[in-house]
Amino acid sequence: MPGKPRCDPGLLDREDLSVDVVAAAVRLLGCTVEADTPDGRVAVRLVEVEAYRGADDPASHSFRGRTARNAVMFGPAGHLYVYFVYGMHFCANVSCLDDGEPGGVLLRAGEVVSDLAVARARRPTARRDADLARGPARLASLLGLTRDRNGVDVTTAASPVRLRSGPPVPADRVRTGPRVGVAAARDVPWRFWIDGSPAVSAYRPGRVRPGAR
DNA sequence: CTAGTGATTAAC
DNA sequence: TTAATCACTAGG
Numbered sequence: 001m002p003g004k005p006r007c008d009p010g011l012l013d014r015e016d017l018s019v020d021v022v023a024a025a026v027r028l029l030g031c032t033v034e035a036d037t038p039d040g041r042v043a044v045r046l047v048e049v050e051a052y053r054g055a056d057d058p059a060s061h062s063f064r065g066r067t068a069r070n071a072v073m074f075g076p077a078g079h080l081y082v083y084f085v086y087g088m089h090f091c092a093n094v095s096c097l098d099d100g101e102p103g104g105v106l107l108r109a110g111e112v113v114s115d116l117a118v119a120r121a122r123r124p125t126a127r128r129d130a131d132l133a134r135g136p137a138r139l140a141s142l143l144g145l146t147r148d149r150n151g152v153d154v155t156t157a158a159s160p161v162r163l164r165s166g167p168p169v170p171a172d173r174v175r176t177g178p179r180v181g182v183a184a185a186r187d188v189p190w191r192f193w194i195d196g197s198p199a200v201s202a203y204r205p206g207r208v209r210p211g212a213r
Numbered sequence: 214c215t216a217g218t219g220a221t222t223a224a225c
Numbered sequence: 226t227t228a229a230t231c232a233c234t235a236g237g
Contacts, residue, residue, distance in 0.1 A: 050232070052232075059232075060232090061232075064222085064223095067221080067222080068221090069220080069221065069222095083220090083221095083232085084219075084220055084221090085219095085220085085231055085232070085233060086217080086218065086219080086231060086233050086234080087217070087218025087219035087220075087231090087233095088217070088218050088219075088233080088234080089218090089233050089234070091232065091233080093232085106232055108232085125235080135233070135234070136232070136233075137233050137234065138233090138234075179232070180232070180233095181231090181232055181233075182232060
């Protein structure tokens with residue numbers, strides 16, 4: 001008679017995130033983020049992500065070196081990097097690459113798998129179910145990813161936020177393009193999404209600024 | 214399209 | 226110290 005499993009087999013392996021940010025981004029599509037909050041548990045299936053890397057990626061928060069804010073991106077793979085933007089929103093990344101190498105994947109959008117009632121109660125302004133986690137700040141809000149979730153290990157069963165391996169997404173359903181809202185490195189197609197998902201953000205090109213391209 | 218909001222950072 | 230920037234969302 002099987003007792004409690006020693007390690008949860010459904011969780012994503014850290015190694016899936018440690019080799020390369022683009023491979024990690026594609027690997028994360030179709031996986032499930034499961035988050036426990038005081039009012040219940042919500043799980044979303046990731047349908048849109050963006051890869052960011054360190055020193056050679058001017059669009060990355062880690063491009064200008066390690067600071068108190070981006071420190072998690074410099075640590076080992078599989079930890080949440082949650083940051084505050086535009087005075088009111090949080091966004092969440094999963095750190096990638098080995099300890100000392102900065103990298104991460106921004107969680108841009110997901111489809112609610114469960115529990116829909118808890119999810120709707122958390123985001124009552126969402127008009128359609130597809131809007132619940134459509135966009136990085138909505139996703140973070142739905143899953144309760146704020147400051148106190150910064151740094152948590154999503155590959156550990158005891159963590160309040162966990163990443164579950166999903167059924168593989170067929171390669172012909174994965175689409176790619178430039179990252180959203182990023183002025184730098186506009187030619188780098190490191191946004192990945194599952195074709196046809198109603199929860200994928202509307203495309204908005206990064207603003208072109210004088211002297212940049 | 215634009216207002217709203219505040220941490221973070223580079224420049225002074 | 227100050228000011229610009231910012232991987233965004235909601236409401237017209």
